[in-house]
Amino acid sequence: MSEGLSFGTLVVGADRDIEDGAPLAPDLVLASVYHLTGDPRPGVAGYGRMDNAGWTDLERLLGRLDGGEAVVFASGMAACVAALQPFLAPGDTLLLPSDGYYGVRRVAEDILQPWGVHVRLVPTPELADGDVAGVRLLWLETPSNPGLDCVDIAALAERAHAVGAKVVVDNTTPTALGQAPLALGADIVVAADTKALAGHSDALLGHVTCRSADDAAQVRQWRTLTGGIPGALTTYLVHRGLLTLDVRLERMCASAAAIARYLHGHPRVEGVRYPGLEEDPAHALAARQMRQYGFLVGMMFEEARAARAFLDRARLVKEATSFGGVHTTAEQRSRWGGDDVPPRFVRLSVGIEPVQDLLSDIERALR
Numbered sequence: 418m419s420e421g422l423s424f425g426t427l428v429v430g431a432d433r434d435i436e437d438g439a440p441l442a443p444d445l446v447l448a449s450v451y452h453l454t455g456d457p458r459p460g461v462a463g464y465g466r467m468d469n470a471g472w473t474d475l476e477r478l479l480g481r482l483d484g485g486e487a488v489v490f491a492s493g494m495a496a497c498v499a500a501l502q503p504f505l506a507p508g509d510t511l512l513l514p515s516d517g518y519y520g521v522r523r524v525a526e527d528i529l530q531p532w533g534v535h536v537r538l539v540p541t542p543e544l545a546d547g548d549v550a551g552v553r554l555l556w557l558e559t560p561s562n563p564g565l566d567c568v569d570i571a572a573l574a575e576r577a578h579a580v581g582a583k584v585v586v587d588n589t590t591p592t593a594l595g596q597a598p599l600a601l602g603a604d605i606v607v608a609a610d611t612k613a614l615a616g617h618s619d620a621l622l623g624h625v626t627c628r629s630a631d632d633a634a635q636v637r638q639w640r641t642l643t644g645g646i647p648g649a650l651t652t653y654l655v656h657r658g659l660l661t662l663d664v665r666l667e668r669m670c671a672s673a674a675a676i677a678r679y680l681h682g683h684p685r686v687e688g689v690r691y692p693g694l695e696e697d698p699a700h701a702l703a704a705r706q707m708r709q710y711g712f713l714v715g716m717m718f719e720e721a722r723a724a725r726a727f728l729d730r731a732r733l734v735k736e737a738t739s740f741g742g743v744h745t746t747a748e749q750r751s752r753w754g755g756d757d758v759p760p761r762f763v764r765l766s767v768g769i770e771p772v773q774d775l776l777s778d779i780e781r782a783l784r
């Protein structure tokens with residue numbers, strides 16, 4: 418965090434010098450072609466696949482929050498691929514969690530593996546003692562989606578760096594305000610800003626932030642060549658969403674903690690996962706490396722029927738995929754077939770509705 422200011426201040430850019438007459442709102446430039454005389458040169462926009470003032474505006478902010486150089490992409494997946502493929506070659510070994518976001522696993526197994534990359538999958542809780550010998554790139558996701566297990570970023574980064582591996586952390590679930598992987602020793606952080614960072618369920622966007630300028634240049638080149646660029650309007654919407662991230666998270670995380678506490682020991686719920694619960698297996702680690710425990714709660718019912726009944730009876734909790742939006746949503750992750758979770762598991766994403774209304778709705782749906 419620069420100059421001792423809190424993230425809530427940085428996130429609205431309150432500390433930047435601003436010229437008279439300049440807008441307070443983010444830049445929105447709808448242009449595919451720019452006037453460019455003579456030779457192309459850095460800092461002068463020429464073509465829309467290479468430059469956009471709205472990206473630059475958002476990247477500056479994301480870079481400050483993450484503590485590195487940020488590059489925005491068309492989606493979280495476009496960002497994930499840009500943090501994988503440029504840093505791997507056939508013959509390299511990629512180690513990634515078997516319980517993380519399923520899209521990343523699919524890319525590893527369906528695209529990188531046939532290309533010649535060795536893919537090793539290890540469950541997040543076992544990564545702490547896992548073997549990193551021979552690994553070129555270590556991918557972490559903490560808390561993992563959807564299981565909400567955590568892994569010690571600093572400890573693993575140290576071990577991975579000792580064998581010359583690069584460490585990438587998918588920071589989607591906590592966001593840059595909830596956890597700072599680069600400060601903990603990671604080389605690259607990626608996030609699906611589609612989720613909480615944008616927060617209004619109306620835009621897809623992702624970003625990669627690199628500690629080193631060389632890595633950032635490779636990621637930027639990857640974007641320019643492969644074309645996974647976010648649209649200008651989407652970039653604007655995400656930037657606008659980011660301006661309120663701090664206040665949204667404050668409400669969402671406090672409500673999630675209250676709901677997790679309520680569900681813990683509830684006779685109709687067999688198990689609850691929330692890193693903020695003292696009883697959670699990930700709590701001690703989360704307390705050390707996270708600034709907030711997040712807004713996701715894992716609910717394990719005794720049987721799939723009970724999970725289904727909960728979703729059917731809830732009125733405020735909307736059945737929907739994805740997470741991190743202003744609306745409270747939930748789903749049986751198993752319905753997509755990609756995650757190793759049973760149908761009796763429900764992932765709850767707590768939104769910004771006042772918590773007493775959510776608690777009443779959940780109480781009624783469980784009755």
Ligand SMILES: *Cc1c(COP(=O)(O)O)cnc(C)c1O
Pocket residue numbers: 492493494495497518520558562587589590608609610611612621622623
């Ligand atoms: C959603 C998600 C992604 C992919 O983001 P999209 O914007 O849907 O492409 C990547 N990683 C994690 C952890 C996610 O939850």
